[in-house]
Amino acid sequence: MVRTLLRGGLAAAVALAVAGPAAAQDLPNLREARGMVFAEDGGVEWEVYAADGLTAADIATLEQINLIQPQPHYAAMAVHPASGLASERTSLAANYHDEDNARAAAMAACGADCAVVMVIRPAGWEPGRALQLSQQATAALTGEYRRLPRRSRAMAISPSTGQWGIGESREAAVIACAAEDCRAVVEG
Numbered sequence: 001m002v003r004t005l006l007r008g009g010l011a012a013a014v015a016l017a018v019a020g021p022a023a024a025q026d027l028p029n030l031r032e033a034r035g036m037v038f039a040e041d042g043g044v045e046w047e048v049y050a051a052d053g054l055t056a057a058d059i060a061t062l063e064q065i066n067l068i069q070p071q072p073h074y075a076a077m078a079v080h081p082a083s084g085l086a087s088e089r090t091s092l093a094a095n096y097h098d099e100d101n102a103r104a105a106a107m108a109a110c111g112a113d114c115a116v117v118m119v120i121r122p123a124g125w126e127p128g129r130a131l132q133l134s135q136q137a138t139a140a141l142t143g144e145y146r147r148l149p150r151r152s153r154a155m156a157i158s159p160s161t162g163q164w165g166i167g168e169s170r171e172a173a174v175i176a177c178a179a180e181d182c183r184a185v186v187e188g
Helices: 030-036 056-068 099-110 135-142 170-177
Strands: 002-005 044-048 075-079 091-093 115-122 154-157 164-167 183-187
Touching (some): 030 183, 044 056, 056 115, 075 099, 091 099, 135 154, 135 164, 154 170, 164 170, 170 183
Antiparallel strands (some): 002 044, 044 115, 075 091, 075 115
16 A cells, blocks of 8 residues: 655755765766655655564554654665564664665664565655655755855765765765765766
8 A cells, every 4th residue: 555645844954974985977966866856845655565463453553654753755664573563673764865775774673584564755756766865865955955066066875874965076975974885976
């Protein structure tokens, strides 16, 4: 089941993060990148997956959870089905740059014999977007990034951690991102 929650004016905390080596390829500029990403305030949709061992009440809770406490895209929840939804092993990984890395983070935190039971994506999500950014990184791209000097600005992201950074060069953005796998994704 896919649910869509439309929300306007999402507040995004701008937290500069960690970095790694910058790639030496042509990157989209701000105008191009804005056309490639989902709107940060366009809402989210979520999909719930049944897992052996979860009760009907657990599934009903998952189907309502994003209405009660909305999470930013991209996110995934993993549970240990034998322990139930309320287990301390249940893990939510949110604000990643794509669904695959959110799923991997949730599974890593949950541990062995876990299953992904919910994913949260931008409303209207479809696979194959050339540039995917977390909700916070999208907000920074359309806000803080826009105010940097046009000729030298860049944004870097860490797919595996969801961290991101901006700076007045590719190198500065990667340093601000501060994770091992940071790479520049927007320039200019």
